[in-house]
Amino acid sequence: MTHELVLIVDDSHETQRLLVEQVIEPGGYRLLAARNGEDGIRLAVQEHPDVIVLDMHVPKLNGLEVLRVLKQQNLDIPVIFTTTGESAESVVQAFRLGVRDCLIKPFDPQRMQEAIRRVLAATTASEEGSRLAPRPVGAEQVRWTAVLQAAQDVIVVVDEENNVLLCNAAARAVLNLGELVRLRRPVAETIPHPALLSMFSQIRETGQEIRSEVPLDDGRTFNAQLTPVPGVGCVLVMQDITHLKEMDRVKSEFVTAVSHDLRTPLTTIQGYIELLPRAGSLTEQQEEFIQHVHRSLDTITELVNNLLDSDRLEAGLDLEMLPCDLLKVIEKAIEDFRPQVEQRKQELRWDLPETLPLVLGNRHRLRQVLDNLLTNALKYTQQGGWIAVSALEDNGHVVVHVADNGIGILPAQQPYIFDKFYRVESEETLRITGTGLGLSIVKTVVEKHNGRVWVESKAGVGSTFSFVLPALNT
Numbered sequence: 001m002t003h004e005l006v007l008i009v010d011d012s013h014e015t016q017r018l019l020v021e022q023v024i025e026p027g028g029y030r031l032l033a034a035r036n037g038e039d040g041i042r043l044a045v046q047e048h049p050d051v052i053v054l055d056m057h058v059p060k061l062n063g064l065e066v067l068r069v070l071k072q073q074n075l076d077i078p079v080i081f082t083t084t085g086e087s088a089e090s091v092v093q094a095f096r097l098g099v100r101d102c103l104i105k106p107f108d109p110q111r112m113q114e115a116i117r118r119v120l121a122a123t124t125a126s127e128e129g130s131r132l133a134p135r136p137v138g139a140e141q142v143r144w145t146a147v148l149q150a151a152q153d154v155i156v157v158v159d160e161e162n163n164v165l166l167c168n169a170a171a172r173a174v175l176n177l178g179e180l181v182r183l184r185r186p187v188a189e190t191i192p193h194p195a196l197l198s199m200f201s202q203i204r205e206t207g208q209e210i211r212s213e214v215p216l217d218d219g220r221t222f223n224a225q226l227t228p229v230p231g232v233g234c235v236l237v238m239q240d241i242t243h244l245k246e247m248d249r250v251k252s253e254f255v256t257a258v259s260h261d262l263r264t265p266l267t268t269i270q271g272y273i274e275l276l277p278r279a280g281s282l283t284e285q286q287e288e289f290i291q292h293v294h295r296s297l298d299t300i301t302e303l304v305n306n307l308l309d310s311d312r313l314e315a316g317l318d319l320e321m322l323p324c325d326l327l328k329v330i331e332k333a334i335e336d337f338r339p340q341v342e343q344r345k346q347e348l349r350w351d352l353p354e355t356l357p358l359v360l361g362n363r364h365r366l367r368q369v370l371d372n373l374l375t376n377a378l379k380y381t382q383q384g385g386w387i388a389v390s391a392l393e394d395n396g397h398v399v400v401h402v403a404d405n406g407i408g409i410l411p412a413q414q415p416y417i418f419d420k421f422y423r424v425e426s427e428e429t430l431r432i433t434g435t436g437l438g439l440s441i442v443k444t445v446v447e448k449h450n451g452r453v454w455v456e457s458k459a460g461v462g463s464t465f466s467f468v469l470p471a472l473n474t
Contacts, residue, residue: 009040022109037061154238333370351390381406
């Protein structure tokens with residue numbers, strides 16, 4: 001009888017009971033159980049089980065988010081993924097994140113037993129250094145091919161030679177390819193769409209995942225994600241986001257109208273507050289109350305300005321691109337921030353590069369990126385801490401880092417920090433004010449400059465925010 005430890009992460013009482021009664025107990029395994037993603041991660045870190053059975057739809061971090069956190073923490077634990085099969089993209093993403101097997105609910109307990117035994121056997125063989133014999137894939141391959149073909153999302157699989165391996169029914173319909181698609185032919189001959197062909201060309205050059213919005217001739221807009229898969233080639237997944245774009249347009253118009261309407265009463269309130277001392281002497285307590293109102297007004301005004309700014313950026317306004325000396329932008333931002341840093345008894349380090357190539361950009365917006373990153377570093381770093389800025393040229397790109405030794409960000413929160421209105425919640429951040437729009441604006445500006453922004457952080461140690469922009473060919 002075996003004694004391997006199996007962690008089940010599933011919020012369904014029926015599924016938990018089925019697995020315990022018909023898989024765990026008959027197989028002689030030891031059991032760990034969690035009903036949400038956060039508890040699943042905690043148990044995985046603490047107990048390091050031999051295998052994890054993970055459901056896609058667990059609350060408090062879904063299955064894909066749990067996989068990302070496990071990967072970030074370098075926890076090499078084999079995972080069996082379970083899903084209702086409503087989205088082929090979730091299955092594809094799960095395999096990209098390293099799952100060993102995937103079962104569609106409702107699954108046969110016998111199949112789960114076989115999956116656990118297979119994963120454990122593969123792990124044991126790997127640890128012993130032996131070469132595992134190829135797994136029989138005939139029936140399983142047919143099954144997953146059928147799932148991908150029936151998926152509502154557009155799915156195209158291309159091999160390392162840039163030939164089409166799979167093109168599902170949704171792809172044929174959306175891209176007007178007809179019923180007969182010639183497989184094992186170059187993607188340029190199979191998919192005559194300029195935006196998609198540009199993505200395939202770019203991924204061959206960079207080897208990096210590409211995301212883009214692809215407009216079609218019929219007026220629809222699709223979100224396209226092209227991901228390299230080692231040993232296979234790359235996978236294109238597309239979802240129709242036309243209705244989301246329309247909802248976003250309506251939302252943006254509403255936010256803009258409300259924000260503009262708020263500016264007038266805010267200005268009036270601000271003016272009357274400033275006139276209060278002229279109407280007569282104020283008590284110490286009244287002056288304290290006025291200061292509280294001033295701070296609240298500043299927060300509301302910042303929120304309104306950021307909302308309007310975010311809306312204009314997404315609409316592509318105020319983004320005139322010219323050759324820009326990013327080095328001067330950084331130096332000016334640092335110079336303006338030094339008084340605030342010194343007031344908090346912090347150290348501001350600036351690693352000045354000898355040279356830095358020009359970039360094609362908007363000087364005002366790039367300064368806004370630096371200001372937002374420096375403001376965050378200032379707010380989330382304790383008194384006496386340090387903030388470090390550096391910039392360098394790397395293979396035709398300019399890379400800028402803004403680092404600090406502040407409170408840091410937990411791995412589970414890092415995927416969301418560039419989302420609108422998302423704020424890290426912890427005991428350390430309760431008294432730190434903010435609108436949750438600063439990093440969202442950073443991401444929008446950088447991406448409008450054909451760049452990328454990311455974060456590396458460890459709670460209690462600090463954070464490094466980095467962005468990369470293409471250098472201007474002169």
